[in-house]
Amino acid sequence: MNQFKQIFTVAGFTFRDAVRKKSFMITNIIYIVVILGACILLPRLGGGGTGMEITGMSEGVSVTEGAGFSTAVCLIINESEELAGDAGLTAVFPYTSQSYDPAQREECLKLVKSDGSYGLVEISADDPPQVTVTTKDMMSSFPVSLVWETLNTTYRAYQFGQLGYDHAQAAEVLQSALPLVTEMADPQGMSNYIAGMALMLLMFMTIYVYGYGVAMSVATEKSTRVMETLIVSAKPPRILLGKCIGMGLVGLLQLMGVLALSALGAKVFIPGGTFAGGISLPGLTVGKAVLLVAYFLMGYALFSMINSMCGAMVSKMEDLQSAMMPAALISVFSFYGGFYVTMGATMMGGNGAGAGRVIMLIPFTAPFAAPNVLLSDSVSPRTLTASIAILLVTIVLVSFISGRVYSASVLHYGSRLRFADVKRMVRGK
Amino acid sequence: MSLTVSNLTKRFGPKTAVDNLSFTMAEPGVYGLIGTNGAGKTTTIRMILGMLPADGGSAAWDGQPVAKGVRYGYMPEERGIYMKTKVIEQLVYFGMLRGMAKSEALQASRRWLERLRASEYENMLAEKLSKGNQQKIQLISTLIHDPQLLFLDEPFSGLDPLNTQQFHELIQEMAAAGKYIIMSSHQMSTVEEYCREITMLHRGQALLQGDLKEIKAGYGHTKLVLGAPEEAYAMARAAGLRQTEARPDENVFALPETGADALCEKLLRGMLAKNIMPAKFELSEPALHEIFIKIVGEEEGRQAA
Numbered sequence: 001m002n003q004f005k006q007i008f009t010v011a012g013f014t015f016r017d018a019v020r021k022k023s024f025m026i027t028n029i030i031y032i033v034v035i036l037g038a039c040i041l042l043p044r045l046g047g048g049g050t051g052m053e054i055t056g057m058s059e060g061v062s063v064t065e066g067a068g069f070s071t072a073v074c075l076i077i078n079e080s081e082e083l084a085g086d087a088g089l090t091a092v093f094p095y096t097s098q099s100y101d102p103a104q105r106e107e108c109l110k111l112v113k114s115d116g117s118y119g120l121v122e123i124s125a126d127d128p129p130q131v132t133v134t135t136k137d138m139m140s141s142f143p144v145s146l147v148w149e150t151l152n153t154t155y156r157a158y159q160f161g162q163l164g165y166d167h168a169q170a171a172e173v174l175q176s177a178l179p180l181v182t183e184m185a186d187p188q189g190m191s192n193y194i195a196g197m198a199l200m201l202l203m204f205m206t207i208y209v210y211g212y213g214v215a216m217s218v219a220t221e222k223s224t225r226v227m228e229t230l231i232v233s234a235k236p237p238r239i240l241l242g243k244c245i246g247m248g249l250v251g252l253l254q255l256m257g258v259l260a261l262s263a264l265g266a267k268v269f270i271p272g273g274t275f276a277g278g279i280s281l282p283g284l285t286v287g288k289a290v291l292l293v294a295y296f297l298m299g300y301a302l303f304s305m306i307n308s309m310c311g312a313m314v315s316k317m318e319d320l321q322s323a324m325m326p327a328a329l330i331s332v333f334s335f336y337g338g339f340y341v342t343m344g345a346t347m348m349g350g351n352g353a354g355a356g357r358v359i360m361l362i363p364f365t366a367p368f369a370a371p372n373v374l375l376s377d378s379v380s381p382r383t384l385t386a387s388i389a390i391l392l393v394t395i396v397l398v399s400f401i402s403g404r405v406y407s408a409s410v411l412h413y414g415s416r417l418r419f420a421d422v423k424r425m426v427r428g429k
Numbered sequence: 430m431s432l433t434v435s436n437l438t439k440r441f442g443p444k445t446a447v448d449n450l451s452f453t454m455a456e457p458g459v460y461g462l463i464g465t466n467g468a469g470k471t472t473t474i475r476m477i478l479g480m481l482p483a484d485g486g487s488a489a490w491d492g493q494p495v496a497k498g499v500r501y502g503y504m505p506e507e508r509g510i511y512m513k514t515k516v517i518e519q520l521v522y523f524g525m526l527r528g529m530a531k532s533e534a535l536q537a538s539r540r541w542l543e544r545l546r547a548s549e550y551e552n553m554l555a556e557k558l559s560k561g562n563q564q565k566i567q568l569i570s571t572l573i574h575d576p577q578l579l580f581l582d583e584p585f586s587g588l589d590p591l592n593t594q595q596f597h598e599l600i601q602e603m604a605a606a607g608k609y610i611i612m613s614s615h616q617m618s619t620v621e622e623y624c625r626e627i628t629m630l631h632r633g634q635a636l637l638q639g640d641l642k643e644i645k646a647g648y649g650h651t652k653l654v655l656g657a658p659e660e661a662y663a664m665a666r667a668a669g670l671r672q673t674e675a676r677p678d679e680n681v682f683a684l685p686e687t688g689a690d691a692l693c694e695k696l697l698r699g700m701l702a703k704n705i706m707p708a709k710f711e712l713s714e715p716a717l718h719e720i721f722i723k724i725v726g727e728e729e730g731r732q733a734a
Contacts, residue, residue: 005525006526009525010526013518013522016518224509224510225505225507225508226511227509228505229504229509232502232503233526234526411475411480411481
């Protein structure tokens, strides 16, 4: 009984110590500003510049391409007789169009280089005319395909005119198009995907920051020699466990706070229908929410144990950064592994299920991949069970090693421990 | 109740830090572990408390491991407290870790702060306190749960005279209250003042052990402190005594290892016969540090040979 009291005493002290830190307050303020800022700005950004106007429908979403290109500027240098009548040509474009002489080409290129929304359309005097479109770079928002399509229509109308058809009628027929409505069978899929990615990022940040907090706390107690007073009061594994629990509770509290604030912000500032999916996450059930929390806790347990081992290996705070390097690399690679593989798996649909399964079976990447995988239902319950089992076994193994190293190294002062020392400690020698 | 240390041994690689050390503390009071830096004092304490595994031997309180058999307190040589935490909070924390209820720990903390005249620092961050006051907080964290057995590792290092006096009174008070105190120090005068029994360590080995009074008595009188007119000093020198120290109103003479008492009696009689009345005629046993230097010197010589 006394051992539990000691663990919770350490956890309580660590918790109080962590929530009082300035860094915790500042992080909270940053989260509040970012979340509220995003909630306020997203609806405003959603309607412009992306080229996609998304309208809420009862059973799907209608996408109208082109409506968002109102900012595109088309600079035209036309030397073609077939596409003559510049006034007419500029009139058919739904964008701002300006005609230039070939001598003004350099001037046009300067404009294009300066702004991604500009495009230079050069039409040669050949028969048929050659169309060259110059944009700023790959990320330019200039609608090349739409421009090309408009020019094609105009050129075909001219050819029909040459064949004796009425030019105006031919142009009208060619410009008429079948109405296109794109519907999504899984209208909330994007919403789940975005939420999954956001959760993944949030979980990584929390696990990373509070795992690092455990290492800092251990290293501080060693460098200030509090450790020697502590270990005569409680056994080292109890101190370590209490410390991880305390710091983990702070992380969980902050994570829950961020999620609650995000939900509240979305409800207040994002009116239904303005932003894709609003705040509803049909992919999230109570069971999945519990699993998400479990994955967060398991991920935190795994990485905090690794970090505590790094913290215990140093006697001076200035050595902590270098001692933490391997742990930081494992965390970052695991996060990016989880992030890119699940992103790719989501985009590939059924074909990506294999990659999603593998990443869930690797204990270090599973906690970070879990949000996306769970929300998109991309792995089977069997894979999920195996993932949790492997993760738990790894946590037990890492905790055993960390406990050994922590217990053996708390009284080690002086130079940083080498790998050989750690191996010796794990063997209990 | 007794603390028994039997054949305790600790090796760090090729170096033997503590070599087959045994001693018993059978009565309350202060037991001194003395020795130079690196003699093995702290390692011995850590092994007794189970903080370091011993390579051989054992330490027991009434037949049980110390960590299980008795409520103990340990003040390490390197002071360690939470600098960014309020004094009262960390004292309560340490008390609770020692099994006290929160209210009980709070009450005890306040009582000790008052006892050590540090109540005004209760709600201050530890980093704001002077080194001496930080040391008081460390001592309170050691005593808060009322331990029966206490380990004080160099308790007076870095203390000013006022704080030293406070610590001094407290240690004597606790010894009188029946506590068992193991005090390690390399300051011989401190040990001499407090300890009834000692173990003198050098390079992990016990060179001298036992009752301090008996140890000193075993060396007999080794010096004469004489306060008298110049003629008396001349008589002492004529009797074959070597002057080792000149003080404003007195001189110190080294006595021979054999026949010292008889020689001094003869000298005193001679002075009285000449109507010289010395203001001071004091035969002294050797100070602990003199014994230490002598023994360690002999040991070093033996090892060199």
